[in-house]
Amino acid sequence: MRALRHLLLAGLLAMAASAQAQDLPAARTFVILLYSAYQRQPGPDYLGKQTAEVFAPDLIALIKREAASVPKGDVGALDGDPICNCQDWQISKVEVAVSAPKPGAAVADVHFQNAGEPQQVRLDLVAVQGRWRVADVHTADMPSLAKLLQDSIAQNTKAGRP
Numbered sequence: 001m002r003a004l005r006h007l008l009l010a011g012l013l014a015m016a017a018s019a020q021a022q023d024l025p026a027a028r029t030f031v032i033l034l035y036s037a038y039q040r041q042p043g044p045d046y047l048g049k050q051t052a053e054v055f056a057p058d059l060i061a062l063i064k065r066e067a068a069s070v071p072k073g074d075v076g077a078l079d080g081d082p083i084c085n086c087q088d089w090q091i092s093k094v095e096v097a098v099s100a101p102k103p104g105a106a107v108a109d110v111h112f113q114n115a116g117e118p119q120q121v122r123l124d125l126v127a128v129q130g131r132w133r134v135a136d137v138h139t140a141d142m143p144s145l146a147k148l149l150q151d152s153i154a155q156n157t158k159a160g161r162p
Contacts, residue, residue, distance in 0.1 A: 027106040027125050028098045030132040034083055035112060038091035046083055054083070056126050056133040062149040069156035077152035082137040082145050083121070090115040098125075106132065 034054065037044035046054045047063070055063070063078065070076040080087040094112040101107060106125040113119065124136040137145040 023103075023127070024098050024100055024106065027100070027108065027132050028096055030125070031096045031098065031108040031110060031123060032094065034134075035091055035094045035096075035110065038084060038089050043089065044081075044083070046081060047078070054134055056128055056135040059133075059135055059146060062146055062153070066149040066152050066156075069153050071156075077148050078145070082142075083123075083134070084112075084114060085119060085121055085137075085139045085142070086114055088115070105135075 034044070034046075044050060051060055051063070066076050066078065081089070084091060090113075092113045094110065097109045099107050104127040108123040108125060110121045110123065111118070112121075120139070122138040123134050124138070125132045126135040127133075135146075142148055
């Protein structure tokens with residue numbers, strides 16, 4: 001009986017690992033598609049029409065709250081495209097490595113050239129209704145997009161803004 005339980009547990013773990021591994025190619029494809037959009041004209045609109053296709057709901061809520069907290073006419077904490085960590089782009093030589101720290105989550109390390117300069121972005125991904133979405137963005141200059149937005153909201157609120 002004990003051997004049967006161990007066998008069943010081993011089988012379940014193998015199935016879970018297999019399902020997780022199958023998600024990694026989808027996560028990688030999602031990230032590759034994000035960066036391939038920079039090759040087309042007019043380019044992506046990740047902070048506009050495509051927001052829900054790219055970002056997780058929690059991050060979208062932070063983006064909207066932060067934008068609403070910024071005084072009219074001022075620029076918020078998010079003053080560029082967080083996916084490429086840029087305002088202008090000439091993206092090339094994209095390399096993506098994806099790992100899965102736990103089921104339903106993945107981390108994508110993206111290396112690319114922007115206007116000939118090497119760039120590195122780490123994307124935290126989460127599964128949302130069976131589709132990958134960006135939950136956070138990390139760069140050398142911005143350790144966490146979510147924290148940057150939270151800090152900006154707190155600062156703007158403390159200053160008496162919405």
